[in-house]
Amino acid sequence: MLSVDGLTKIFSNGRGISDVSFRVERGEVFGFLGPNGAGKSTTIRHIMGFMKPDRGRVTIGGLDAWEKQGEVQKLVGYLPGEIAFIEGMTGRAFLDFLASMQRKDSRAKRERLIERLQFDANTPIRKMSKGMKQKVGIVAAFMHDPELILLDEPTSGLDPLMQRTFIELVLEEKAKGTTFLMSSHSFPEIERTCDRAAIIKDGRLVAVNDIHELQSMQRKLVEIIFEHAGDAEKFAETEGIRAESRDGSRVVVAVQGDYDSWLRETAKYPVRSLDVAAQNLEDVFMHFYDRKGNRP
Numbered sequence: 001m002l003s004v005d006g007l008t009k010i011f012s013n014g015r016g017i018s019d020v021s022f023r024v025e026r027g028e029v030f031g032f033l034g035p036n037g038a039g040k041s042t043t044i045r046h047i048m049g050f051m052k053p054d055r056g057r058v059t060i061g062g063l064d065a066w067e068k069q070g071e072v073q074k075l076v077g078y079l080p081g082e083i084a085f086i087e088g089m090t091g092r093a094f095l096d097f098l099a100s101m102q103r104k105d106s107r108a109k110r111e112r113l114i115e116r117l118q119f120d121a122n123t124p125i126r127k128m129s130k131g132m133k134q135k136v137g138i139v140a141a142f143m144h145d146p147e148l149i150l151l152d153e154p155t156s157g158l159d160p161l162m163q164r165t166f167i168e169l170v171l172e173e174k175a176k177g178t179t180f181l182m183s184s185h186s187f188p189e190i191e192r193t194c195d196r197a198a199i200i201k202d203g204r205l206v207a208v209n210d211i212h213e214l215q216s217m218q219r220k221l222v223e224i225i226f227e228h229a230g231d232a233e234k235f236a237e238t239e240g241i242r243a244e245s246r247d248g249s250r251v252v253v254a255v256q257g258d259y260d261s262w263l264r265e266t267a268k269y270p271v272r273s274l275d276v277a278a279q280n281l282e283d284v285f286m287h288f289y290d291r292k293g294n295r296p
């Protein structure tokens with residue numbers, strides 16, 4: 001469905017993207033992960049045909065994204081990272097305006113989406129909060145049933161409940177065969193929606209991974225408080241248990257993929273409480289990046 005081949009764009013300040021290549025199959029949800037300034041938005045803007053690459057190309061359904069901009073944009077729904085609205089309009093008038101350009105009757109789907117995202121579309125955009133504007137942008141990207149939906153940081157500004165609704169929407173569209181490319185900093189969001197994810201850093205793709213592989217790379221710190229300090233000591237000294245620290249009956253262990261053996265060892269003793277902190281995505285990136293010897 002989407003093919004990015006050797007995409008290169010270097011801005012006058014020397015920043016940009018270099019030799020980015022990946023493919024997204026029809027019906028796949030593809031995550032695009034990376035720290036700020038890594039090149040996610042630049043790649044997405046090329047996919048939309050907004051920018052001419054220095055080298056390489058993007059094709060959507062076999063059509064060149066730059067040369068066939070008009071045709072390609074009909075197939076695509078796009079939620080930009082920063083949405084430029086016509087502030088004087090209400091949300092609904094803005095969506096009407098977009099729908100008239102899409103030349104497709106999308107009213108029924110649009111109203112269903114507004115209902116799901118629970119916002120008053122008759123509010124003037126200049127009075128909307130960041131989250132409300134984000135919802136208008138999501139409706140705009142989904143309402144005309146595009147074949148490919150590009151989402152740049154889709155849940156920024158949404159509260160946790162709405163983030164969940166958003167994830168449900170993505171999964172429903174995916175079930176209908178819609179293809180997605182979604183940039184994010186949020187690992188849980190990517191974990192729940194994506195089949196594969198690419199990691200980009202300093203304008204270069206570091207890796208394209210199956211999402212389960214990324215999950216197994218994520219390190220979790222588990223804090224366990226045992227009933228008895230003696231048990232905590234025995235547990236912390238068990239071979240294969242990576243105890244980061246111990247203080248009386250409290251032990252912090254690092255778990256990465258080896259949940260089974262960790263669970264078995266923990267279950268041998270009475271436990272008073274347990275807390276899990278997942279390593280953030282930035283750290284998973286860095287770990288991967290370092291392992292690759294700083295090479296793409």
Ligand SMILES: Nc1ncnc2c1ncn2[C@@H]1O[C@H](COP(=O)(O)OP(=O)(O)OP(=O)(O)O)[C@@H](O)[C@H]1O
Nearest residue numbers: 011015016034035036037038039040041042043081
């Ligand atoms: N039009 C432009 N002119 C000059 N430099 C640019 C331009 N657009 C992007 N850049 C630079 O290219 C790099 C990649 O930017 P990009 O916006 O693609 O990153 P990103 O991964 O989307 O980051 P974020 O998560 O912060 O949105 C950055 O260093 C940015 O400053």
